[in-house]
Amino acid sequence: MKELIIISGKGGTGKTSLIAAFATLAQNKVLCDADVDAADLHLIMNPDIVRRTDFISGHTAAIDKNKCSQCGKCLDLCRFEAINEDFKINPVDCVGCGVCVAFCPEKAIDFPENMCGEWFCSDTRFGPMVHARLAIAAENSGKLVTLVRQESKKLANEKNLDLIFTDGPPGVGCPVIASIGGADAVLVVTEPTLSGIHDMERVIQLARHFKVPAMVCVNKFDLNLDLTGDIENFAKNEGLPLVGKIPFDPIFTKAMVQGRTIFEHNGDSSAGRAVKKIWNALSNKLDL
Ligand code: SF4
């Protein structure tokens, strides 16, 4: 089984539309939306949820006033200043370390688990999909990314599917680190802007750190041919395969607005032809 992570370093490069387009071309795959902070693959895939599971992560302390003797021990011990003089815990400041719970002489501090969101196994018109919704202001998105990747692998094993397409999170923080480790390859989708190039370079460094082979494709390449040339030179100098370039094409937006892939919207667009070439190159590189 192979896992291809598609990342961009920043939002707005057309990564999700590209994954949806690949989904129409690839056979025997599981789709995995690991962009859990801003999941949007479901807008095109329109999944039928088969299984829904709570995502529980961490704890938050809460003082039971009826049991508390106001000895002040928890106030002294909390290094995160989450407890005020009235012996109330601010859940935003509490990191769930549990120190106050362990040392409260009255056993007056509850320590319930946090409900941080939900994750789903679904059916789509292009095959099974694992995706998630992080609760508002909930943290631990790296953990949720790891979970949806693990569940995608389980699903691929159960259904005897040999490819996982993972829509990775933007940036280079914890969620994207959680999405890269252990993958077979990373496709970095970039665009010819200075910020796009900068973000691409950072994400490639990250992939290198985790020893995951990276490939590059340029979306909207014709919007700035000079910068596209810079990307090509960068890829060449770094020994990274440039698997293709996609012209600017409003079809991506039109298709997304209708909840369709670009191939469902128009079977023969210039962007579609470029995406097919990229898919062929990826298939060769991944030995599919
Ligand atoms: S340590 Fe326990 S008893 Fe003491 S103030 Fe805190 S909650 Fe109350």
Ligand code: SF4
């Ligand atoms: S669990 Fe840790 S962070 Fe939260 S209130 Fe207790 S000591 Fe402070």
